[in-house]
Amino acid sequence: MSISWYIKRLQTFSAGEVFYRIRQRFRTHVLDWIKLDESDFTHSKPDCSIVSDSNAHSFYPIFESSVDIFKDIDWHLDVSTGKHFPKTFSHKIDIRSDKYGSAKHVWEVNRQQFLLHIAWLYKTTGQHKYLVLYCHHLGMWRDANPYLVGVNWYSNIEVNLRLINWFFGWEVLDIDNLRKKDPIVEEFIVEIWTPLICDHADFSYNHPSFYSSANNHLVAEYAGLFVAACKWQIPHQKARLDYARKGLEREILKQNTPEGVNREEAAEYIQFIDDFFLIAAVAGRRYGIKFSDAYNKRLHAMAEYMNAMLDMNCNYPMYGDGDDGFVLRPDAGGHFNNFKSLLVSFATYFGDSSFKRAGLAWDEKNEILFGKEGRRQFEALPTAPAVRDKNKFFAESGHFIFRKVETITTTDVGANNGRGSTGTAVHETYMHFDAAPLGYLSIAAHGHADALSFILHVDGNPVIVDPGTFTYHTHRELRNYFVSTLAHNTVCVNGKNQAEQAGPTLWLKHYKAKVISCDKAQGVVEATHDGYASEGVSHTRRVEFNRDAEEFVITDTLRCDRKSSLEIPFHLHPSATVTLDGAAAEISVPGSRRVAMEFDQKLAYEIRENGWYSEHFGEKVPAKYLYAKTDGEGTVEFVTKIKVL
Numbered sequence: 106m107s108i109s110w111y112i113k114r115l116q117t118f119s120a121g122e123v124f125y126r127i128r129q130r131f132r133t134h135v136l137d138w139i140k141l142d143e144s145d146f147t148h149s150k151p152d153c154s155i156v157s158d159s160n161a162h163s164f165y166p167i168f169e170s171s172v173d174i175f176k177d178i179d180w181h182l183d184v185s186t187g188k189h190f191p192k193t194f195s196h197k198i199d200i201r202s203d204k205y206g207s208a209k210h211v212w213e214v215n216r217q218q219f220l221l222h223i224a225w226l227y228k229t230t231g232q233h234k235y236l237v238l239y240c241h242h243l244g245m246w247r248d249a250n251p252y253l254v255g256v257n258w259y260s261n262i263e264v265n266l267r268l269i270n271w272f273f274g275w276e277v278l279d280i281d282n283l284r285k286k287d288p289i290v291e292e293f294i295v296e297i298w299t300p301l302i303c304d305h306a307d308f309s310y311n312h313p314s315f316y317s318s319a320n321n322h323l324v325a326e327y328a329g330l331f332v333a334a335c336k337w338q339i340p341h342q343k344a345r346l347d348y349a350r351k352g353l354e355r356e357i358l359k360q361n362t363p364e365g366v367n368r369e370e371a372a373e374y375i376q377f378i379d380d381f382f383l384i385a386a387v388a389g390r391r392y393g394i395k396f397s398d399a400y401n402k403r404l405h406a407m408a409e410y411m412n413a414m415l416d417m418n419c420n421y422p423m424y425g426d427g428d429d430g431f432v433l434r435p436d437a438g439g440h441f442n443n444f445k446s447l448l449v450s451f452a453t454y455f456g457d458s459s460f461k462r463a464g465l466a467w468d469e470k471n472e473i474l475f476g477k478e479g480r481r482q483f484e485a486l487p488t489a490p491a492v493r494d495k496n497k498f499f500a501e502s503g504h505f506i507f508r509k510v511e512t513i514t515t516t517d518v519g520a521n522n523g524r525g526s527t528g529t530a531v532h533e534t535y536m537h538f539d540a541a542p543l544g545y546l547s548i549a550a551h552g553h554a555d556a557l558s559f560i561l562h563v564d565g566n567p568v569i570v571d572p573g574t575f576t577y578h579t580h581r582e583l584r585n586y587f588v589s590t591l592a593h594n595t596v597c598v599n600g601k602n603q604a605e606q607a608g609p610t611l612w613l614k615h616y617k618a619k620v621i622s623c624d625k626a627q628g629v630v631e632a633t634h635d636g637y638a639s640e641g642v643s644h645t646r647r648v649e650f651n652r653d654a655e656e657f658v659i660t661d662t663l664r665c666d667r668k669s670s671l672e673i674p675f676h677l678h679p680s681a682t683v684t685l686d687g688a689a690a691e692i693s694v695p696g697s698r699r700v701a702m703e704f705d706q707k708l709a710y711e712i713r714e715n716g717w718y719s720e721h722f723g724e725k726v727p728a729k730y731l732y733a734k735t736d737g738e739g740t741v742e743f744v745t746k747i748k749v750l
Contacts, residue, residue, distance in 0.1 A: 117317050117547035117613070133196040133312070165219040165437045167210060168429060168723035174219045174437075178242065180249045180257060183210045185723060192249075195258035201609070203579040208256055209428065210723070215257045216266045217246070221435040224277040225469055236278065240290075244297050252304050261312045262322045264305050265329025269384060269432060271302065272332040273473055299337070306330060306339040310348070317547045320369055321378050324360065327352035328381040328432075335392040346394070354396065357382050357403050360545065365406030366502035370544045371551040372414065373427025373574075376443040379407050380432040383450055387474050401455075408451040411444065412460055413497040413506055414537065418565030419445045419462075422537035424558070425544070426551035426588075426610075427574045428722040435469040440721060446470050453479045458486040496650070498625045503541030503618055505630045507650040507657070509534045532698065534655050534749045535562040538648050540632035543604050543615045550610040554602040556618050556634040557646040558593040559659075563749055564697040567678045569594060572728065573719035578609050587719065590636075596644050596661055597672040603636025614639075621645070628652060641666030656748040668738045673708065675731040679718050683729060685710060690731060703746040708733040 164171040170184040181190045183206030190198060190205040200208035220239055227235035250257050257263060275281075284291040309330045314322035327349045333339055334346035360378070361367050367375050382404055386396050415421055419442055434441055449471050452460035467480050475482075497506040510533045538559045544552025553571075561569040572592050576584050588606065590597045605613040616636030623630040628650035633643060647660040663671060677683060683692045690702040690710065704710050710733045718728035 117611070119316065119547075121316065129312070165222065166439065167213045168721065170210065170723075172214050172219070174223065174242075175238070177245060178214065180215055180246055181211060181255055182214075183207050184214065185210045190256040192255045195253050195255055198256050198259055200256060200259060201578050205256075207576075207579050207723075208259070209577060211256055212260065212263045213430075215246070215250075215263060217242070217270050218266075218431065218434045219437065220274050221270055221277065221433060221473070222437045222469075224274045225435050225473070228277050228279075236283075236290075239274065239278065240293050240297075243301070244293070247297055247301055252308075258308070260322075261309060261314060262325040264308050264312075265325045266432065268302070268305050268309065268329040268333045271298075272336055272388065273433060275336065277473060302333060302337050303339050306333045306337075306345065309333070310345060319356075320360065320545050320550060321374060321381070323352070324356050324378055324381045325432075327356065328385045331385050332388045335388050335394060350389070350394065350396070353382065353385050354400050357400055361403055361407050362499075362502045363403070363406065364499040364502045365403070365408070365410035366499055366504055366541075367407070368542070368545040369425065369551050370541050370549070370553075371425030371427065372421045372423055373429070374425070374551060375407075375411055375414075375421075376447055377430050377432060379404075379411060379447055380443070382407070383447070383454060384432060384474070387454065405451075405455055405457070408447075408455070408457075408460060410499060410504075412448060412451075412462075413499075414504070415444055415448075416535045416562045416565050417510065417531060417533040419448075420562060420565065420567060422539075422560045423571040423573050423720075424537070424539050424555055424560075425553050426577075428577065430722075433470050433473070435473060443470075449483060450474060452486055453483045456482065456486070459489050461486050461489050463488050496625045496628055498623055498630070500620055500623050503539065503620060503632070505538040505540065505623065505648070507534075507536040507538070507628055507648070509650075509652050509655060531564070533562070533564055536560065536648070536650070536657060538630055538632075540618045540620055540630070540634075540646075542618060543612055548610065549604070549612040549615055552612060553588045553593065554590040554604050554606070554612075554616075554636070555593040556590075556595060556603050556616055556636055557632060557644060558595040559648065560594065561657075561700070561747065563694070563700060566680075566694050566697040568681060568692055568694050568697065568700050569747075570676050570678050570718065570728075572676055572717055573725075574722060575717070575719035575725045576723070581609070583717070583725070584609050586717065591672060591674060592676070592716075594675050595646070595673075596663065597674070598637040598640050598642045598644070598663075599670050600672070601637070601640065603634065640669060642669050654748065656746060659745045659747070661743045661745075663737055663741045663743075665737045665739060665741065668736055670734065671737045671741070672732070672734045673743065674733075675702070676716055676718075677729045677731070679726050679728045681729065683712055683731070685712050685731070699750040701748045701750055702731070703748075704733070705743040705745060707741075708735055708743060 163173055163175050165174045167184050172184055186206040188206030190211055223235050223239045284294050309326050313326055330345055331349035334342050367378055389396055431443055445465060446468055448460045449465050453475050496508060512529050512531050515528045515530050536559055539555055543549045560571050572587055575587050586592055590602045603616045607613045616634045618634040621631040631647040633645040643664045645662045649658040678694055681692050681694045683690055688704045688706055692700040710731050712729055713732045714729050716728040716730040717725045719725045
């Protein structure tokens with residue numbers, strides 16, 4: 106990174122953090138260097154088949170790429186570019202450019218979530234070859250990743266994700282019984298796996314993410330160390346267990362509002378963070394270690410917010426960063442909707458049928474977490490009734506969900522030999538309005554400059570969208586685009602962001618958003634933010650939902666001390682077809698009712714086709730957006746009407 110980035114990063118430090126960073130620098134560059142295992146700094150490219158199985162998934166998804174888990178794995182290869190990270194001292198490796206490729210792609214392989222899939226194959230088939238394959242990969246990883254050598258010892262979150270996956274892999278394989286019966290397994294445990302676990306637990310404890318880095322990374326560190334101390338006799342086991350449990354108890358209250366909204370302001374991260382807290386609670390329950398009532402109450406509130414923010418098809422509003430990161434993912438087929446899986450988990454853990462939506466299915470992940478007894482408990486719960494005509498306002502957290510759901514009778518006059526037939530269909534109108542802070546802590550790492558933005562889903566399909574994330578540390582121009590104000594459905598002033606972007610995951614001069622008034626029953630919210638105070642501009646947006654007419658009226662009021670350029674985009678899903686006729690547009694997406702938009706006469710809208718949409722990390726497709734630009738001075742008001750037809 107450039108000198109300017111380091112200077113800007115220092116601006117986010119408190120006095121306490123300065124001393125903390127100095128201590129950590131001494132730890133990583135002096136003490137860790139002393140402990141460095143220099144036994145293997147060479148690099149080789151393995152390529153040999155281990156096992157063949159036409160009945161199992163061979164290729165495990167790694168974002169837009171994949172890895173063949175039935176062959177030896179190159180643990181330092183970026184599968185998306187073919188580049189390799191060097192096998193040198195971990196803390197000195199450059200991961201913030203594309204010099205060696207994408208570290209995130211390498212880490213995704215090295216989280217070893219595919220091992221849980223292999224363990225599951227062994228459990229369900231009883232075939233010894235899967236146990237051999239599991240142990241082979243683990244042994245090869247140990248050989249290719251000496252302690253503190255290579256990029257896989259760079260980030261503490263990755264270390265702890267491996268611990269969590271090993272914890273459940275150990276349980277699924279039933280290692281405690283296997284080692285009693287098989288001396289080869291016992292030798293493997295003693296010589297390879299246990300030392301790896303102890304190294305990981307030691308690294309976890311000694312490299313915490315405190316101060317401005319104390320976000321989901323710190324939660325992962327506590328969760329990984331907690332499950333390790335529950336299961337294994339790591340050094341200082343009791344003290345580490347107490348340390349991790351207290352950390353989880355503290356962070357669940359700090360990082361999530363009393364309304365259950367995660368403060369990082371990244372919707373896709375919610376499934377990731379919720380899983381850490383849930384998995385720790387499940388592991389604790391399994392080993393007789395209880396979390397407090399306050400912990401479980403906050404976890405339940407988090408589950409309620411997650412349930413509320415999902416549309417009828419479990420699509421989420423893609424505000425903030427999303428990187429398709431999972432804690433556990435045994436399923437190796439295609440894109441995994443962990444939100445659906447988590448609804449099943451929360452229904453089971455809390456015995457709460459409100460999370461058991463119609464159509465949810467028990468999966469491998471929940472079988473691993475809760476076993477057959479958990480499945481019986483889940484299946485005994487009644488299915489939650491469809492949500493009808495309920496807005497969900499999380500006013501203190503700045504998130505507002507407008508929703509109307511109704512079941513209608515349909516008639517197919519051509520069916521049943523011309524006699525016709527009737528059926529039912531569910532219609533849903535869903536809008537998420539964001540009047541929340543930029544993000545969490547002084548760097549707001551995973552927030553986007555999206556104050557007062559909104560998204561619209563119709564009948565379970567995205568129509569007006571947040572474009573997503575695509576990348577973190579590579580493709581700088583695209584990173585800048587996806588996090589920018591102009592890439593969101595709000596007002597951009599003078600071509601600038603609402604906050605200062607100082608790096609890929611670093612924001613300065615955070616805006617403050619304020620809810621002026623809200624009425625859930627009437628379906629009205631008014632909010633403002635100060636992100637353009639330096640430009641002499643304030644922006645207030647009022648959203649009104651006429652439930653009977655299924656129409657939204659959005660009123661933007663801008664007070665400009667001087668002449669300012671104002672841009673107002675509406676980003677559309679790539680599947681959308683849009684027609685524009687003067688001040689009116691009509692939008693349609695497959696499987697949904699049409700949407701009509703009526704624009705303010707002061708604005709001249711056009712259809713642009715140079716936008717992007719990234720539903721999953723590492724993937725992007727072109728997308729259209731409606732765009733208007735005008736100059737404003739004094740008080741300017743724009744009214745936009747959006748009606749579901």
